[in-house]
Amino acid sequence: MFDSGVGGLTVLNALMTALPHESFLYLGDTARVPYGSKPLAMVAGFASEITAELITRGVKAVVIACNTASAASLPSLAREVAVPVWGVVEPGVAAARASVGSTGSAKRVAVLGTEATIRTRAYQDRLEAAGIATWSRACPLFVPIVEEGASDSTIATLVTEHYLGDMPPVDAVILGCTHYPLLKPVLRQVLGNDIVLIDSSEVVASTVAAGLRDSGLLRQAGDGHTSERLSYLVTGDVGTFMNTAVRLGGQNAPATRVDLGARRQPAAAPGKDAGSRADRLVS
Amino acid sequence: MFDSGVGGLTVLNALMTALPHESFLYLGDTARVPYGSKPLAMVAGFASEITAELITRGVKAVVIACNTASAASLPSLAREVAVPVWGVVEPGVAAARASVGSTGSAKRVAVLGTEATIRTRAYQDRLEAAGIATWSRACPLFVPIVEEGASDSTIATLVTEHYLGDMPPVDAVILGCTHYPLLKPVLRQVLGNDIVLIDSSEVVASTVAAGLRDSGLLRQAGDGHTSERLSYLVTGDVGTFMNTAVRLGGQNAPATRVDLGARRQPAAAPGKDAGSRADRLVS
Numbered sequence: 001m002f003d004s005g006v007g008g009l010t011v012l013n014a015l016m017t018a019l020p021h022e023s024f025l026y027l028g029d030t031a032r033v034p035y036g037s038k039p040l041a042m043v044a045g046f047a048s049e050i051t052a053e054l055i056t057r058g059v060k061a062v063v064i065a066c067n068t069a070s071a072a073s074l075p076s077l078a079r080e081v082a083v084p085v086w087g088v089v090e091p092g093v094a095a096a097r098a099s100v101g102s103t104g105s106a107k108r109v110a111v112l113g114t115e116a117t118i119r120t121r122a123y124q125d126r127l128e129a130a131g132i133a134t135w136s137r138a139c140p141l142f143v144p145i146v147e148e149g150a151s152d153s154t155i156a157t158l159v160t161e162h163y164l165g166d167m168p169p170v171d172a173v174i175l176g177c178t179h180y181p182l183l184k185p186v187l188r189q190v191l192g193n194d195i196v197l198i199d200s201s202e203v204v205a206s207t208v209a210a211g212l213r214d215s216g217l218l219r220q221a222g223d224g225h226t227s228e229r230l231s232y233l234v235t236g237d238v239g240t241f242m243n244t245a246v247r248l249g250g251q252n253a254p255a256t257r258v259d260l261g262a263r264r265q266p267a268a269a270p271g272k273d274a275g276s277r278a279d280r281l282v283s
Numbered sequence: 284m285f286d287s288g289v290g291g292l293t294v295l296n297a298l299m300t301a302l303p304h305e306s307f308l309y310l311g312d313t314a315r316v317p318y319g320s321k322p323l324a325m326v327a328g329f330a331s332e333i334t335a336e337l338i339t340r341g342v343k344a345v346v347i348a349c350n351t352a353s354a355a356s357l358p359s360l361a362r363e364v365a366v367p368v369w370g371v372v373e374p375g376v377a378a379a380r381a382s383v384g385s386t387g388s389a390k391r392v393a394v395l396g397t398e399a400t401i402r403t404r405a406y407q408d409r410l411e412a413a414g415i416a417t418w419s420r421a422c423p424l425f426v427p428i429v430e431e432g433a434s435d436s437t438i439a440t441l442v443t444e445h446y447l448g449d450m451p452p453v454d455a456v457i458l459g460c461t462h463y464p465l466l467k468p469v470l471r472q473v474l475g476n477d478i479v480l481i482d483s484s485e486v487v488a489s490t491v492a493a494g495l496r497d498s499g500l501l502r503q504a505g506d507g508h509t510s511e512r513l514s515y516l517v518t519g520d521v522g523t524f525m526n527t528a529v530r531l532g533g534q535n536a537p538a539t540r541v542d543l544g545a546r547r548q549p550a551a552a553p554g555k556d557a558g559s560r561a562d563r564l565v566s
Contacts, residue, residue, distance in 0.1 A: 031325070032315050037430055042314070042520040115431070140431045141424055141438065147320055148398070148423045155424065158441045237325040 001026050001063035002050045005033035005147070006241065007178035008065025009250040011088065011201045015063065016230065016251070018205035019212070021219040023227045025059060027258065028245075030236030034143050035068040036114020036177065043116060047073035049260055051081055053233075059083065060217050063208055067092075067177045068114050071122035084211055091207045092174055092200035093126040099196050100132060100171045110167055111136040113176030114143065123176055135170060139163045139177075146179040156186045164190060172196040182248070233258040284309050284346035285333045288316035288430070289524065290461035291348025292533040294371065294484045298346065299513070299534070301488035302495070304502040306510045308342060310541065311528075313519030317426050318351040319397020319460065326399060330356035332543055334364055336516075342366065343500050346491055350375075350460045351397050354405035367494055374490045375457055375483035376409040382479050383415060383454045393450055394419040396459030397426065406459055418453060422446045422460075429462040439469045447473060455479040465531070516541040 001012060005028050012026050027050055029035075035043045047069045051062050061084045064070045064077075070087025078085040100107040109132050111123040118124075118138040127134050141159050150156055160183070173195055175181055181199045188195070212218040232255035234241040242255050284291060284298070288311050295309055310333055312318075318326045330352045334345050344367045347353045347360075353370025361368040383390040392415050394406040401407075401421040410417050424442050433439055443466070456478055458464055464482045471478070495501040515538035517524040525538050 030321075037427070038313075039520045039523045042523070140433075141427055144320065144424055144427045150423075155442060155445050158445065159438060162438050162441065237322045240322045240325070 001065045002047075002054065002069070003028055003064075003066040003178060004035040004046075004069065005030045006244050006248055006250065007143075007146075009245055009248055010178055010181055010199070011063065011065035011204050012230075013249065013251070014201040014205035015208060018209045019218075021221055021223065022212075024230045025054060025057060025233065026065075026230065027054060027233040028235070028241055029260075030234055030241050032235065034114070034147075035066060035072075036116050036143055037140060038116065040072045040116055040120065043068055043072040044077070047077055048080070051077060051085065053258065053260060055081060055083060061086070061208070061212060063204065064088065065178060065204075068116045071113075071117045071120040084215060084217070086204070086208050086211060088178065088200050088204050089122045089176075090126070091203035092176060092198060093123060093130075094207070095198050095200055095203040096123075096127060096172055096174050097130055097132065099198060106133065107131075108133040108135060108168070108170045110134070110170040110173040111176050112139050112142075112163075112173060112180060114138060115140050117176055123174055135168055137163050137167070139180075142183060143177065143179050146182045151182050152185060156183065157189065160186050160190045167191075170195075172198055174198045174200075228254060231256070235260060284348045285330075285337065285352070286311055286347075286349040286461060287318040287329075287352065288313045289527050289531055289533065290426075290429075292528055292531055293461055293464055293482070294346065294348035294487050295513075296532065296534070297484040297488035298491060301492045302501075304504055304506065305495075307513045308337060308340060308516065309348075309513065310337060310516040311518070311524055312543075313517055313524050315518065317397070317430075318349060318355075319399050319426055320423055321399065323355045323399055323403065326351055326355040327360070330360055331363070334360060334368065336541065336543060338364060338366060344368070344491070344495060346487065347371065348461060348487075351399045354396075354400045354403040367498060367500070369487070369491050369494060371461065371483050371487050372405045372459075373409070374486035375459060375481060376406060376413075377490070378481050378483055378486040379406075379410060379455055379457050380413055380415065382481060389416065390414075391416040391418060391451065391453045393417070393453040393456040394459050395422050395425075395446075395456060395463060397421060398423050400459055406457060418451055420446050420450070422463075425466060426460065426462050429465045434465050435468060439466065440472065443469050443473045450474075453478075455481055457481045457483075511537060514539070518543060 054062055064087040067088055070089045074087045096109050109127055111134055115138040118136050124134045124136055145156050175197055184197055187197060230251060230253040232253055234255055234257055238255045238257050315329060337345055347370040350371055353372045357370045379392050392410055394417055398421040401419050407417045407419055428439050458480055467480055470480060513534060513536040515536055517538055517540055521538045521540050
């Protein structure tokens with residue numbers, strides 16, 4: 001799985017709980033974080049490049065644990081590669097549909113996300129196709145606020161009030177970015193305690209578990225492990241990633257710096273890293 | 284010259300005015316923007332890598348048009364390479380010293396910058412060594428606000444009030460990030476019209492001009508040009524860079540995508556690009 005940085009660790013934790021016999025390789029693209037303010041084509045390029053890197057390292061399936069990358073690259077990326085690829089948007093839509101139910105009255109769901117995610121209309125189009133009205137708002141300052149550790153500051157409250165001050169009454173709010181669950185306290189403070197806040201990580205985990213089972217890829221309890229339960233790859237500074245990861249509830253595990261640029265030049269040193277990397281192949 | 288993205292274009296414009304006979308190569312590292320929230324060691328690595336790239340392309344001098352990269356990599360980077368390297372911190376300090384004058388009364392200067400720039404104390408230590416008291420504040424949300432085009436929004440005002448609400452009386456404010464001049468209107472609105480706002484781009488230009496002259500590198504009016512007056516290199520999406528560049532007052536010029544990762548593998552394709560890149564060598 002991969003994310004632009006540490007936001008996807010909420011999804012990783014849910015997946016590790018749901019898939020106790022699988023091994024995980026998590027790539028955090030911290031050198032290029034954030035994705036949400038960058039052009040969709042650039043983010044789609046990052047997603048392709050990282051997916052190719054993960055496949056080269058032997059993964060049997062890929063989870064895009066980032067809303068912006070999911071919205072920018074799916075479903076086309078899934079058609080281009082030989083392993084299953086899941087994102088976080090479809091499961092989030094499914095969770096929203098389940099939460100508002102199917103009874104008669106008109107329903108409306110608010111979608112919060114990065115500028116890029118909102119621009120794709122990945123959530124809005126799917127919800128509207130299911131007969132659910134949407135209200136959406138790009139919240140470009142939420143990720144920097146979380147990344148700077150200011151999630152419970154006055155700034156977070158002011159910025160939340162600014163973004164959501166004109167939100168109409170809704171039945172649920174999709175937290176369409178893996179960083180946003182860390183803003184739940186301030187969102188509850190501004191929106192009230194009764195609002196349904198949809199964090200898709202649980203639904204992603206059950207979607208992936210069902211998908212692996214259906215395609216015969218699910219590892220069973222009796223199967224021996226061939227690799228670490230969890231390894232991290234980081235495009236930026238490894239120490240900083242680990243500090244932030246552990247602070248945000250991520251598990252401790254071996255972390256290695258990866259140079260995606262070098263990987264794009266397969267002729268440079270053929271097979272050079274194969275030996276040292278074999279122990280980090282997944283399943 | 285280089286910057287994490289488009290912020291350094293204010294410095295580029297000042298340099299092009301001060302150096303009418305030079306050719307310029309501007310590298311915007313938009314794939315990895317922003318620098319200010321990333322670890323100093325990572326930013327110093329980016330600065331080394333980009334400087335090596337520019338030198339490979341034949342530049343005779345390098346200007347780091349980014350406060351975070353200047354603070355993180357200078358003076359050590361300048362000692363490691365064979366061409367002169369200037370940053371924006373020293374000129375900013377010189378401008379602040381000039382603006383507060385040398386008369387008897389105690390002086391105090393406020394320094395605003397990214398988290399990384401403030402953490403280095405690059406401005407504070409130099410000012411305090413000159414007998415000027417400092418007050419500093421990291422303003423991590425200013426760059427995303429400018430990049431999202433929200434410089435004149437209510438959010439910009441609220442965030443500025445939050446950061447500067449407890450600022451003591453000062454004689455001048457250093458805008459210690461090349462994005463911040465775009466917030467001058469909101470800073471004046473919050474701080475009043477009488478405050479001296481120090482934007483170092485003019486001083487950087489005169490520092491570089493004097494440095495080139497003193498080292499015999501200054502191109503004269505009669506010298507023929509061997510290359511374009513200005514070319515851009517971009518690590519991210521070229522079209523987006525150009526749109527933003529022109530919107531922020533940058534000049535139109537040829538722009539090329541550059542892959543810094545590939546450049547780190549010189550054995551991959553020796554000399555492959557030398558021919559096609561020769562026309563973009565600077566002076």
